Amino acid sequence: MRDQAEQLRQRIKANNQARPTKLVTVTSGKGGVGKSNFSLNFGLGLIERGHKAVLFDVDLGLANLDVLMGITPKKHLFHLLEPDVTVWDIMEQGPGRLEFIAGGSGFTQIMQLDDEKLDLLFARLNPLQGYADTIIFDTGAGLSKESIHFMLSSDEVILVTTPEPPAITDAYAVIKMLHSRNPAVKIRLVINRVTSDREGKMTADKLAMVAKRFLEMEIHSLGYVADDSHVSKAVKQQRPFLLAYPQAQSSRSIRSLVGQYLEISSKAEIPANGLKGFLARLKHFIR
Numbered sequence: 001m002r003d004q005a006e007q008l009r010q011r012i013k014a015n016n017q018a019r020p021t022k023l024v025t026v027t028s029g030k031g032g033v034g035k036s037n038f039s040l041n042f043g044l045g046l047i048e049r050g051h052k053a054v055l056f057d058v059d060l061g062l063a064n065l066d067v068l069m070g071i072t073p074k075k076h077l078f079h080l081l082e083p084d085v086t087v088w089d090i091m092e093q094g095p096g097r098l099e100f101i102a103g104g105s106g107f108t109q110i111m112q113l114d115d116e117k118l119d120l121l122f123a124r125l126n127p128l129q130g131y132a133d134t135i136i137f138d139t140g141a142g143l144s145k146e147s148i149h150f151m152l153s154s155d156e157v158i159l160v161t162t163p164e165p166p167a168i169t170d171a172y173a174v175i176k177m178l179h180s181r182n183p184a185v186k187i188r189l190v191i192n193r194v195t196s197d198r199e200g201k202m203t204a205d206k207l208a209m210v211a212k213r214f215l216e217m218e219i220h221s222l223g224y225v226a227d228d229s230h231v232s233k234a235v236k237q238q239r240p241f242l243l244a245y246p247q248a249q250s251s252r253s254i255r256s257l258v259g260q261y262l263e264i265s266s267k268a269e270i271p272a273n274g275l276k277g278f279l280a281r282l283k284h285f286i287r
């Protein structure tokens with residue numbers, strides 16, 4: 001089975017050598033605003049559109065993407081340091097053909113690796129270059145050092161917030177911090193749990209306006225996800241809502257947001273620096 005899967009992957013990879021791989025980090029200021037649900041269903045939405053997405057759980061300690069998918073990962077990132085382990089060996093097959101890599105406690109340990117081990121880890125991640133169109137990192141809430149490094153190394157940051165003032169304030173704190181570290185950082189907003197498009201637009205406009213006025217920074221919105229009881233129902237069933245309730249309002253929001261994302265990507269507004277560039281930047285931050 002493994003050999004077959006390996007061959008298939010090699011074939012796909014060979015066909016897609018020229019395919020740029022974009023690195024996207026999903027984050028938020030306040031916790032519990034829906035990052036993991038968004039990352040998971042966004043990834044599935046991309047796959048629905050024939051776009052290859054690979055999901056990485058970077059939520060330190062509190063990894064929960066696996067719980068949302070109802071799978072128990074057998075391997076995680078750090079298994080890559082064992083002899084003869086490839087990136088394909090640590091990939092879990094999620095629902096809806098979504099491929100997933102569990103961070104385990106791996107990402108906290110990255111900082112402590114010596115150069116040799118870090119180089120080995122990164123070299124073994126490299127085959128993902130050209131295999132995935134988009135690699136999505138789901139991070140934990142708040143501004144941990146590790147999350148900041150991931151955000152600053154990515155091609156783009158998706159910042160999730162709800163329309164509630166504390167979430168908006170914390171989202172702005174993330175924007176401010178990222179801007180202070182790299183004024184050219186690309187941030188896309190996703191407003192989750194909106195009760196109307198109007199509420200979503202008002203929230204996005206508010207954040208964009210403040211960023212423009214105080215930081216002279218352009219921030220664009222990818223769209224809104226409806227506040228929908230199907231999300232919590234799907235979480236309880238440990239199934240992604242896009243698959244469990246494809247016609248629900250939340251699923252429709254995700255599809256339209258994915259459409260918006262693909263349109264922006266096709267205009268190549270955001271340069272895809274690829275996994276190599278990402279890993280080089282990450283190494284620079286770690287060292």
Ligand SMILES: Nc1ncnc2c1ncn2[C@@H]1O[C@H](COP(=O)(O)OP(=O)(O)OP(=O)(O)O)[C@@H](O)[C@H]1O
Binds near residue numbers: 028032033250
């Ligand atoms: N669009 C939505 N509509 C209704 N409820 C939602 C929606 N999005 C998220 N939720 C609720 O919020 C809960 C938390 O979502 P999720 O785990 O995705 O947040 P998170 O930002 O990843 O949290 P953490 O900061 O702990 O990682 C979900 O279990 C669900 O009940």
Ligand SMILES: [Mg+2]
Binds near residue numbers: 059140
């Ligand atoms: Mg989460």
